[in-house]
Amino acid sequence: MSVDARLIKRLPAVADATSFELNVHLRAEAGITAIFGPSGAGKTLILNCLGGFARPDEGRILVNDHLFFDAAAHVHLPPRERRCGYIFQDHALFPHMTIRENLRFAAASRAPANGRLNRRRRINDLLEAFELTDLAARKPMQLSGGQKQRAALARTLVNEPRLLLLDEPARGLDPRLREGFYDVLRRTRDQLLIPILLVTHDLEECFELADSICLIENGRFTQTGPRDVVFKRPASTDIARALGIYNILPAEIEALDPGRDTSRLTVFEFKLDGPYLPGRLIGDHGYLCVPISEFRIVPNDSQPAANRLSLRLTGQIPSSRGVRLQFEHGVAATASESEYRAIQGSDRLTLEIPRSVIYFVGK
Amino acid sequence: MLALIAIDWFPLWLSLRVAAIATTGVLTLGTLVSYLLSHKCFRGKHLLDSLITLPLVLPPTVLGYYLLVIAGRASPFGHVYEAVFGQPLVFTWQAAVVAAFLHSAPIYIKAATAVLETVDYRFEWAAQSLGASEWRTFWLVTLPLAWRGLSSLAALSFARGLGDFGVTIMLAGNIPGRTQTLSVAIYDAVESGDGTLARVLVVVVSALALALLWPAGYLSRKTRPATAA
Numbered sequence: 001m002s003v004d005a006r007l008i009k010r011l012p013a014v015a016d017a018t019s020f021e022l023n024v025h026l027r028a029e030a031g032i033t034a035i036f037g038p039s040g041a042g043k044t045l046i047l048n049c050l051g052g053f054a055r056p057d058e059g060r061i062l063v064n065d066h067l068f069f070d071a072a073a074h075v076h077l078p079p080r081e082r083r084c085g086y087i088f089q090d091h092a093l094f095p096h097m098t099i100r101e102n103l104r105f106a107a108a109s110r111a112p113a114n115g116r117l118n119r120r121r122r123i124n125d126l127l128e129a130f131e132l133t134d135l136a137a138r139k140p141m142q143l144s145g146g147q148k149q150r151a152a153l154a155r156t157l158v159n160e161p162r163l164l165l166l167d168e169p170a171r172g173l174d175p176r177l178r179e180g181f182y183d184v185l186r187r188t189r190d191q192l193l194i195p196i197l198l199v200t201h202d203l204e205e206c207f208e209l210a211d212s213i214c215l216i217e218n219g220r221f222t223q224t225g226p227r228d229v230v231f232k233r234p235a236s237t238d239i240a241r242a243l244g245i246y247n248i249l250p251a252e253i254e255a256l257d258p259g260r261d262t263s264r265l266t267v268f269e270f271k272l273d274g275p276y277l278p279g280r281l282i283g284d285h286g287y288l289c290v291p292i293s294e295f296r297i298v299p300n301d302s303q304p305a306a307n308r309l310s311l312r313l314t315g316q317i318p319s320s321r322g323v324r325l326q327f328e329h330g331v332a333a334t335a336s337e338s339e340y341r342a343i344q345g346s347d348r349l350t351l352e353i354p355r356s357v358i359y360f361v362g363k
Numbered sequence: 364m365l366a367l368i369a370i371d372w373f374p375l376w377l378s379l380r381v382a383a384i385a386t387t388g389v390l391t392l393g394t395l396v397s398y399l400l401s402h403k404c405f406r407g408k409h410l411l412d413s414l415i416t417l418p419l420v421l422p423p424t425v426l427g428y429y430l431l432v433i434a435g436r437a438s439p440f441g442h443v444y445e446a447v448f449g450q451p452l453v454f455t456w457q458a459a460v461v462a463a464f465l466h467s468a469p470i471y472i473k474a475a476t477a478v479l480e481t482v483d484y485r486f487e488w489a490a491q492s493l494g495a496s497e498w499r500t501f502w503l504v505t506l507p508l509a510w511r512g513l514s515s516l517a518a519l520s521f522a523r524g525l526g527d528f529g530v531t532i533m534l535a536g537n538i539p540g541r542t543q544t545l546s547v548a549i550y551d552a553v554e555s556g557d558g559t560l561a562r563v564l565v566v567v568v569s570a571l572a573l574a575l576l577w578p579a580g581y582l583s584r585k586t587r588p589a590t591a592a
Binding site (some may be wrong): 051052053078079080081082083084085086088090092093094095096105106109110155156158159 | 483485486488489490491492493494495496499503504507508
């Protein structure tokens with residue numbers, strides 16, 4: 001089960017908008033692939049191309065060896081023959097039909113393949129699996145946001161799609177409903193083993209759901225790969241900045257020792273020990289990208305040790321995860337409530353960076 | 364009171380029949396054209412749009428004249444029609460249907476196009492992604508979501524179909540008992556000085572128009588379909 005899509009689409013400049021070019025090569029396997037980027041980057045356009053609602057200027061779309069689109073060969077399968085489940089923002093459940101009728105619409109749209117009895121059984125199975133049986137006779141207007149999401153997902157699964165396309169499905173849901181929906185989505189992923197493409201500009205959603213990630217900016221992928229790789233090893237400081245979860249510290253390589261797998265870096269006036277950095281030379285200037293969450297606050301009076309920086313505190317902002325502390329040089333760290341109370345009054349704090357999270361980026 | 368009984372009600376029944384048939388035509392053909400205009404891009408779309416607007420802009424007598432040229436007894440179309448139906452189109456009540464159709468179709472098409480455009484395209488995309496054909500999508504998704512607006516327009520179309528004068532009188536003539544519709548009868552009554560008949564017919568037409576405006580207004584007030592909260 002896989003998707004291989006090469007998409008080039010040019011949108012000419014009109015009125016107030018500049019021209020835009022989407023140029024990506026998307027590869028996705030079974031599991032959830034998140035397409036993450038800012039608004040206007042082209043994420044929805046990718047989904048529309050895959051779904052058949054937008055026609056690329058050049059490229060080819062192959063889903064499980066079915067050719068959906070080939071510009072050179074003039075192949076363009078219409079949306080209704082692609083068997084892609086598409087969940088739009090705002091669900092797009094038909095408001096004039098009950099939930100059951102919504103599912104029945106989907107089932108009957110592929111009538112020849114299913115007998116009446118099979119259809120009814122399939123609809124009932126899905127209603128049960130998504131806990132919608134009691135709500136089946138209601139119209140979408142009478143359901144909560146989370147219930148509508150489940151119903152929309154159930155409807156796309158009626159005809160056993162090859163591919164699921166989700167456009168910011170959890171937008172507008174409050175946190176509790178979001179979690180419920182994420183659970184449902186994870187269960188769907190585990191049971192169906194089809195590629196699920198999830199467009200989002202919510203970093204948390206990426207963290208929670210994605211197996212792999214495609215970072216997109218201005219119509220092009222800046223980095224793709226498994227979630228942990230992309231999030232732990234951003235390919236550039238621009239990407240790290242776009243993700244917003246890193247401290248980006250200018251650094252110079254002072255020493256490298258492949259034999260002992262160590263390196264020595266200078267960050268501001270501090271010395272840090274890190275892992276060996278292959279492909280780098282002594283004297284290289286670059287940046288350390290370290291997740292903000294990895295900076296540990298160490299009591300000021302503790303013994304000096306390696307990988308510690310002493311920085312002046314410039315501000316603090318309360319947040320749902322604790323207190324976000326701001327330091328000189330643009331460095332940030334998060335402290336729990338109790339940690340914060342312990343350090344109150346100090347204007348200079350010691351931060352420790354674990355050796356294992358040190359990641360060096362050239363530019 | 365006796366005057367009422369003595370009035371010839373033929374124009375009323377004729378107008379009702381003409382408007383009903385014309386409105387049926389407007390609703391079927393007009394909705395199809397509106398669907399094309401709201402959902403498709405094609406070469407000649409602007410030309411089609413102009414052709415549709417033309418009957419609204421041309422003076423009715425000019426339009427009537429063109430129709431006489433195109434569909435009159437001497438024209439190719441006229442010959443074919445007469446061969447098929449045994450009588451010419453002009454100066455028959457069927458011509459009044461054509462006139463009523465042309466009188467209400469342009470407005471219906473323009474307004475119905477706008478109504479269809481308000482149906483959120485994502486519902487239609489959702490239907491297609493679920494495997495529905497274009498017809499199924501239109502019939503089960505687009506139309507039900509647009510029906511309030513379209514029904515309101517249907518009522519208005521019927522009201523308009525009752526009321527054409529210029530094209531009717533040129534194409535169908537003023538033959539009492541055959542092609543004399545309500546508005547033509549009123550004109551005739553005024554011209555011949557029959558004030559009573561004119562008054563009665565005017566009141567009837569006004570009452571009919573008001574009676575049709577009420578459902579049209581009611582339906583259009585709740586045009587927006589229920590959207591997700």
